[in-house]
Amino acid sequence: MAVQLTFDNPVFAQFAFYGTVCVLKTMAMSMITIYQRLTRQVVANMEDRLVKGQKTVFNDVVVERTRRCHQNDIENVFPFILVGGLYVLTGPDPWWAAFHFRLFTGCRLFHTIAYLFAIPQPARASMFGIGWFTIISMGVSVLLRGRF
Amino acid sequence: MAVQLTFDNPVFAQFAFYGTVCVLKTMAMSMITIYQRLTRQVVANMEDRLVKGQKTVFNDVVVERTRRCHQNDIENVFPFILVGGLYVLTGPDPWWAAFHFRLFTGCRLFHTIAYLFAIPQPARASMFGIGWFTIISMGVSVLLRGRF
Amino acid sequence: MAVQLTFDNPVFAQFAFYGTVCVLKTMAMSMITIYQRLTRQVVANMEDRLVKGQKTVFNDVVVERTRRCHQNDIENVFPFILVGGLYVLTGPDPWWAAFHFRLFTGCRLFHTIAYLFAIPQPARASMFGIGWFTIISMGVSVLLRGRF
Numbered sequence: 001m002a003v004q005l006t007f008d009n010p011v012f013a014q015f016a017f018y019g020t021v022c023v024l025k026t027m028a029m030s031m032i033t034i035y036q037r038l039t040r041q042v043v044a045n046m047e048d049r050l051v052k053g054q055k056t057v058f059n060d061v062v063v064e065r066t067r068r069c070h071q072n073d074i075e076n077v078f079p080f081i082l083v084g085g086l087y088v089l090t091g092p093d094p095w096w097a098a099f100h101f102r103l104f105t106g107c108r109l110f111h112t113i114a115y116l117f118a119i120p121q122p123a124r125a126s127m128f129g130i131g132w133f134t135i136i137s138m139g140v141s142v143l144l145r146g147r148f
Numbered sequence: 149m150a151v152q153l154t155f156d157n158p159v160f161a162q163f164a165f166y167g168t169v170c171v172l173k174t175m176a177m178s179m180i181t182i183y184q185r186l187t188r189q190v191v192a193n194m195e196d197r198l199v200k201g202q203k204t205v206f207n208d209v210v211v212e213r214t215r216r217c218h219q220n221d222i223e224n225v226f227p228f229i230l231v232g233g234l235y236v237l238t239g240p241d242p243w244w245a246a247f248h249f250r251l252f253t254g255c256r257l258f259h260t261i262a263y264l265f266a267i268p269q270p271a272r273a274s275m276f277g278i279g280w281f282t283i284i285s286m287g288v289s290v291l292l293r294g295r296f
Numbered sequence: 297m298a299v300q301l302t303f304d305n306p307v308f309a310q311f312a313f314y315g316t317v318c319v320l321k322t323m324a325m326s327m328i329t330i331y332q333r334l335t336r337q338v339v340a341n342m343e344d345r346l347v348k349g350q351k352t353v354f355n356d357v358v359v360e361r362t363r364r365c366h367q368n369d370i371e372n373v374f375p376f377i378l379v380g381g382l383y384v385l386t387g388p389d390p391w392w393a394a395f396h397f398r399l400f401t402g403c404r405l406f407h408t409i410a411y412l413f414a415i416p417q418p419a420r421a422s423m424f425g426i427g428w429f430t431i432i433s434m435g436v437s438v439l440l441r442g443r444f
Binding site (some may be wrong): 152153154155156158160161162164165166167168169171172174175178179192193194195196198206218222226229230233 | 298299300301355361364370371372374375378379381382385386411414415416417420424428431432435438439441442443444
């Protein structure tokens with residue numbers, strides 16, 4: 001019987017856990033951005049200027065850094081879930097699959113820390129790169145199993 | 149037998165409906181952006197200047213507002229589908245699941261209206277916030293069911 | 297028995313192949329951006345200035361073009377996978393489904409070429425538009441099969 005996406009499948013149950021951790025981390029960026037906008041008094045829309053002193057600014061260094069980190073998550077975490085779900089269905093070796101999921105999740109967590117605290121390179125670049133190759137590795141498995 | 153992603157599963161059939169409504173709404177933003185670019189004569193690329201009078205501009209207030217709304221959809225609707233699909237597989241209570249799907253979809257529709265027409269706050273902020281917590285709620289259910 | 301997401305389902309196996317091609321193409325944009333940043337000496341963060349001569353610039357015409365292309369992929373490829381996965385579960389006609397998958401993938405590949413090489417319009421606009429309607433077509437099938 002073909003591999004299915006159900007919580008009875010331990011590889012899927014692990015993918016669901018780590019995938020959700022990564023998505024929730026990505027969504028946390030929204031709240032960090034809102035916090036920074038409030039404390040630094042910079043907003044993106046006129047109607048958001050509720051308190052005296054707030055300015056409509058698009059080049060605040062702290063807010064824009066957080067937004068770039070958020071965008072990088074979108075560019076990597078979403079592909080991880082999309083390709084990862086297909087990868088689970090190829091029936092990978094459970095140890096090898098768990099290695100992919102954990103490596104990617106760890107890289108993205110450290111990537112965020114490296115980005116937000118501007119840790120000297122190659123901290124952020126290497127975390128991005130390893131995560132990127134993790135998705136490529138899963139993608140190749142899907143392509144080999146897929147139909148042209 | 150474990151819950152599966154099929155249209156025989158009424159919770160999934162509802163998730164598929166509301167999820168697709170949200171994605172199509174997100175995609176509608178592309179067309180609104182194009183309409184605004186054409187009527188306001190502002191384009192993003194040199195080769196898009198087909199008619200005399202069009203300018204390459206990156207700070208048009210109307211176009212950039214629409215693009216921020218589009219980006220906010222990407223940051224929320226895509227996580228909703230990704231986490232929601234996993235949530236369906238946890239076998240949630242059908243009433244509770246429908247509540248999540250409908251609340252999120254309603255919030256995102258009103259969020260778009262509030263954004264595009266610059267309705268005074270906290271209209272947009274509350275719609276964003278409720279939608280955000282809806283995804284977190286589903287995400288926690290997935291984490292509790294997943295495997296570390 | 298209801299249609300399932302497994303590699304035993306030839307429509308799914310084809311969706312997995314073309315969907316992964318599109319996601320990997322989207323992820324390739326990250327590497328093109330990095331290559332352009334290195335060769336043009338423009339970076340987005342202070343800590344990325346490792347070599348003398350590199351500047352923190354946000355309006356480099358080549359890098360920003362690649363980033364717009366990447367963003368357009370995010371706005372179209374991710375919805376294709378999200379809606380496409382639901383569409384496969386509606387049990388579409390295999391020929392018609394393959395037509396959707398191949399048309400979309402072809403459009404996105406040519407869209408990228410048209411964007412990066414600034415090919416005169418309507419090359420890029422038509423590729424975007426056909427791809428957009430392909431997703432809408434699949435989305436309508438899902439909505440008709442879903443539950444309100």
